[in-house]
Amino acid sequence: MIQAVIFDLDGVIVDTAHYHFIAWKRLADELGIPFTDKENEQLKGVSRMRSLEIILELGHAQLPAKTKEELADKKNQWFVEYVHAMKPDEIFPGVKELIAGIRARGMKVALASSSKNADAVLTLLDIKNLFDAIVDGTMIKHTKPDPEIFLLAARLLHVSPADCLVFEDAEAGVEAALAAGMKCVGVGSVYQLPRAHYHVASTANFTVSQIEKI
Ligand code: BG6
Ligand code: MG
Numbered sequence: 001m002i003q004a005v006i007f008d009l010d011g012v013i014v015d016t017a018h019y020h021f022i023a024w025k026r027l028a029d030e031l032g033i034p035f036t037d038k039e040n041e042q043l044k045g046v047s048r049m050r051s052l053e054i055i056l057e058l059g060h061a062q063l064p065a066k067t068k069e070e071l072a073d074k075k076n077q078w079f080v081e082y083v084h085a086m087k088p089d090e091i092f093p094g095v096k097e098l099i100a101g102i103r104a105r106g107m108k109v110a111l112a113s114s115s116k117n118a119d120a121v122l123t124l125l126d127i128k129n130l131f132d133a134i135v136d137g138t139m140i141k142h143t144k145p146d147p148e149i150f151l152l153a154a155r156l157l158h159v160s161p162a163d164c165l166v167f168e169d170a171e172a173g174v175e176a177a178l179a180a181g182m183k184c185v186g187v188g189s190v191y192q193l194p195r196a197h198y199h200v201a202s203t204a205n206f207t208v209s210q211i212e213k214i
């Protein structure tokens with residue numbers, strides 16, 4: 001039976017996935033590399049540097065490590081600017097209520113995001129208190145699809161991985177959840193996330209009673 005629910009942040013709790021996309025698109029345009037929301041799917045859930053490397057691979061471009069650091073920093077500055085203009089009501093509708101319902105039924109709740117900006121985003125939205133544990137990109141060696149982030153979240157919650165349910169919008173995140181031995185709700189279509197156990201168009205469409213039946 002599910003004892004804990006672990007949420008990804010970008011694209012699951014708040015639409016920051018869109019801000020990551022427009023910042024990467026801006027950089028790709030500057031580099032002259034064609035980049036659309038289709039290619040962007042590969043960037044979801046992976047680290048900042050890995051995202052840049054995927055864009056460079058798409059453009060068959062190779063750059064020195066120092067230049068890559070500078071470009072990744074530039075993208076991050078744009079992302080931080082976009083996020084600071086965000087309003088607390090940009091959290092997806094129904095998410096707070098879903099989390100409150102999960103906690104009211106005695107299940108634990110964690111956040112597991114590859115983003116090093118996760119703490120800042122949660123603070124801006126004033127939702128840090130919704131989680132029993134928070135794991136972000138500053139706390140892990142390997143980002144999704146490696147299971148490390150979800151295994152650490154389960155350990156912090158003192159719950160066995162097999163009793164955890166993950167909400168993910170990224171293919172890399174679904175793979176990480178499966179590799180951790182967890183059940184996974186894909187936030188997106190079955191075409192985008194074929195390996196997830198369940199699918200919803202939006203996080204809050206999955207109800208607490210559905211979770212209790214898993
Ligand atoms: C993930 C996003 O949550 O965090 C990725 O899905 C992003 O798109 C990654 O690249 C790293 O984020 P940040 O904020 O550390 O650059
Ligand atoms: Mg995500």
